[in-house]
Structure formats: structure tokens, C-alpha cells
Amino acid sequence: MKILFQGDSITDAGRDRSNPHELGQGYPKYAAENIREAFPDLDLEFVNLGVSGDQTRELVARLEKDFIEVDPDVVSILIGINDVWHRAETKEWLSNEQFEANYRTVLEALKTRTHAKILMIEPFLIPVPDKEFFREDLDPKIQIVRKLAREYADSYLPMDGLFAAGYIGTEPTVYAADGVHPTEEGSRFIGDYYLEAICDLLDEDAE
Numbered sequence: 275m276k277i278l279f280q281g282d283s284i285t286d287a288g289r290d291r292s293n294p295h296e297l298g299q300g301y302p303k304y305a306a307e308n309i310r311e312a313f314p315d316l317d318l319e320f321v322n323l324g325v326s327g328d329q330t331r332e333l334v335a336r337l338e339k340d341f342i343e344v345d346p347d348v349v350s351i352l353i354g355i356n357d358v359w360h361r362a363e364t365k366e367w368l369s370n371e372q373f374e375a376n377y378r379t380v381l382e383a384l385k386t387r388t389h390a391k392i393l394m395i396e397p398f399l400i401p402v403p404d405k406e407f408f409r410e411d412l413d414p415k416i417q418i419v420r421k422l423a424r425e426y427a428d429s430y431l432p433m434d435g436l437f438a439a440g441y442i443g444t445e446p447t448v449y450a451a452d453g454v455h456p457t458e459e460g461s462r463f464i465g466d467y468y469l470e471a472i473c474d475l476l477d478e479d480a481e
Contacts, residue, residue, distance in 0.1 A: 285324025
């Protein structure tokens, strides 16, 4: 059972890129620990190919080598915040149409050219003053991700909403000091929900 983590720096999380089985210090590490504990009898292989700084267009560029050729049984994708952040200074936002086209290209290829089950994780933003304005571009893109999930995903993690619920009564930056990159607590939070999201997919294969 090969599980592939894909995305940007939130997935990369300082991983050793010379060893795709080294998961870094982010949510893939904690998700893998949780999955191994929950499914001790499954022969599990975890691969992290997240790349810091990636946007949806980079996933398209890496599609053949880092998705199709890997031939995963399950692939999870967390992407989108850099499509916003890298244009925030000028507010020359990537069009929603192009964002959707990029993401759809990846999902369509996975659906038609692999046997992989798809776990989509929506991009999120923890409220910090210097990035609150990202919402004007991020929120419509989250809605696009949710729409694409209805078409392509076998499981979905609404992380923006889950974080919003999680930090009620707690200082939000406990989960991500800069609003984007999770702290250890934030990574564990994602890892716990990741297990919930993937359980049904793994149960089907374990039967």
C-alpha cells in the first residue's frame, strides 16, 4: 500500500529530498505514524514529494514524474496557498479559471491514468494580521477546491474549516505562527484528521 503526499512547503516540511521515504517534520510524519498504528497489519509505504514554494502550475509540471510514475495506491494533495501568497504583494491574483484548470489537469490525470484513490486537502489560512487580506483571493479558490473534490476526490479534508473550529477558545497562532506553516501542534492536528479521512480508503483495501 503506497501512500503519496503531495503539495508545497506545508507537505515538504524540511524533508530530505534525496530520500522520498523521509517524511520531514510536518503533517506527513504524524499522519504516517497514525496510520501505522491504526493499520499494523498493512504493508505500508509512505512517499513525500511535496516541494516548498510549489503552486498548482508546478504540480502540473511534475505530474508525470512525481505522480503518474510513482504509481501510488492513495495520493493526498494539499496545494493552493502559494497561488495566493506569491501574488499578494501586487494583488495581481491568478485567475480562478486558471487555478481550476491547473488543479483539474492533475486530478483528471490521476483519475484516468492511475488506480490511485484521491484524498484532497483544502488550503487554509490561520488568522494573522499581515495575511488577513489573502482571504479575498483564497476563499474563492477554496470553493473551487471543494467543487473539484465533489468531482474527483475519494475523501476530502476541509482543513480551513477544521482549523477554524479547532482554535475556538485558543490562540490561532498555536497552529501556525505565520498563518500558513503549521507548528508541531498544527501538523499533529492535520495528521489526526488525515487518519480519519483515509481510514475508509484503507479499510476497503484491507478487506
